[in-house]
Amino acid sequence: MKKITAIIVNWNDKNVIGECIQSTLNQDIDQIDIIVSDNGSKDGSIDYIRKSFPSVQILENCKNLGFGSAINKGLAVAKGDYLIFLNSDLKLNPKCIGELAKLLESDSSIGGAIPKILHIDQQKIINSLGVLINYTGIAYPNLLGQKDPGYQEPFESACGGIFMLKREVFKTVGGFDEDLFLYHEDHDFSWRIRLAGWRLKVAPQAIMYHHYNFNKGVLKYYSSEKNRLHILLKNMEIKTLALISPALIVIELCQWFHAVIHKWFFLKIKSYIEIIKIFPRILIKRKKLKRLRKVSDKEITRVYQGTLTISGTNNPLLTYLVSPALNIYWKIIHHLI
Structure with missing residues (x-):
């Protein structure tokens, strides 16, 4: 199995990040390093992580850099052959990372593997199963709020909000665009992966659960x-x-x-x-x-x-x-x- 680095972005999520880290540590495969890129949290997150998870590497950003820039900080020091990006409000099924890695290993043309994300309080309801893109640039989660259809086989997606990619993909396309502080940074990153000739696929057996709150502010x-x-x-x-x-x-x-x-x-x-x-x-x-x-x-x-x-x-x-x-x-x- 390839060495894997998980990069978790945190911003004042002390109440849920422990669950995210623990579920990442509990994966049924070895060789996972965890980096937390913290965006200037003021809620005691960093002290909590240090005491509870001493093996986790913490990057302390002086302010809220946004998701993409925080991930880039992690990418700069990550050593894994495969790299997975996580929000701190996710909980991973024990087989999740293994299923994503298996999909990446199955086909050299696949640059990114995308999990199925369910609502943590309604675990038969989809939060996202890949991301759909309208040709005018509007992006929205596939099957958001619908009952899990139970797909078994991987399928292609235009975009992944959360995904695992191969190190060679990162070396080719670079990191996230730091001009995009928040929203659509994943769309842009996915677009560049596909421009470089790789495909993105959803691995329906790789399951995460999300503390989801819709924001239309x-x-x-x-x-x-x-x-x-x-x-x-x-x-x-x-x-x-x-x-x-x-x-x-x-x-x-x-x-x-x-x-x-x-x-x-x-x-x-x-x-x-x-x-x-x-x-x-x-x-x-x-x-x-x-x-x-x-x-x-x-x-x-x-x-x-x-x-x-x-x-x-x-x-x-x-x-x-x-x-x-x-x-x-x-x-x-x-x-x-």
Whole structure:
């Protein structure tokens, strides 16, 4: 078995991180090192981990760096052949890491293995089974809130929120984009893995349980919108951007309507301003990605969705008008990419 490093990001989660660490230590395979990358916790997390889990390596970040940057701190010192990224509010089934490693070992074209994540309080209900991506850049957990369908065989996914990857993948694509403080950083990272020619697959037998609380607040809206546009401009070919531009305009109009209703008008404007400010850096990233790219957008978008679902939203206009229209347009343009 390959040596594995688990990197756990913590921010004031003393009440649950012990369960996460213990379940990682209790895996039915050996050779697992654990690194906790702590984002400036003030709740006594670090002292608790030191006393309760002396074998765990702790990285003390001076402030909340966000998920991606905290993971990068761990990647800089990780020694494993396989690397798994975890949130502190996850509990792992004892076979989880072994199943993920088995999937990675089964096929050299698989760069990342994604677990099945269930709600910890409703363990037959899906939190995510991979992540679905609409071609306008909106990402949402596959089968969120639905009963576990009991899939047995691995299947391909466009994105993984939590996953294990091979060290060679990290060496090739680099770490997380630190301009994406929160939200969509996993989408961007998954996109680069696929651009480099690897596939992402879900391992349904690799099970985690999540203390899940849906958040649709101000920070999520602002960060999600800014980062969605950022990664589209960064990763997508110009031809593809041109083809999807009518759909992007529709989504932007919907987002403006949403922003006005919730009094987030100025946040939407702020997201545009931030994109304009960072645009020169986005262009530099695009040039670097040209050297990384081994597949076209035809392959990247092969597993994208035409329909659109937004977590926590039950809007008839979205369900019966916007989503079907987006799907029809996707069927028209996809063969042109």
